[in-house]
Amino acid sequence: MPELIQQFFLVKIGVIQTYLLWFLLGSFTVATLSDLKHMSAQKEFVQIWIIFVIAMLMTDFYYLYYLNDNFVYLLVKWGLLFVFLPLYFHCLHHVAWGDVLAKMAACSLLSPLLIVIFVLLIRIIDSLTRRLWQKWGSKGFYPFMPVIFFTTVVLIAISLFVIK
Secondary structure, three states, X not given: OHHHHHHHOXXXXXXXXHHHHHHHHHXXXXXXXXXXXXXXXXXXXXXXXXXXXXXXXXXHHHXXXXXXXXXXXXXXXXXXXXXXXXXXXXXXXXXXXXXXXXHHHHHOOOOHHHHHHHHHHHHHHHHHXXXXXXXXXXXXXXXXXXXXHHHHHHHHHHHHHHEO
């Protein structure tokens, strides 16, 4: 049981997760430009993020449940992704589904504690940069992909210090 609790508070980003974050950052870059120009990410990016999330779910299911019999960790992590993120961002903050799926893709690589840290970083970066992005928006809405992009950059920078 102490090992399970320790896993929840693990602040570790492996080399593979860092490379996958770089991959996602590439798609976030183009989606950010599209969001700034059209106030929406192209649907192909959203489809890639959905496939990415499904692939990470299957990978986690295999490693965490099948190989390590760690169902509780799997349930908490993916509960955060499939319940908390959509409720918090889409329902409470009215963030577009494409932006929620981009967050889910990035968070699918993280431990539960890092998911919470990622959400906090998003809120902080959003607060600091909102006025800038509102120039591209209309009717109170603004492009949110730049916030996700910069949060992912910060996460990659953090990962460089905690890679194991």
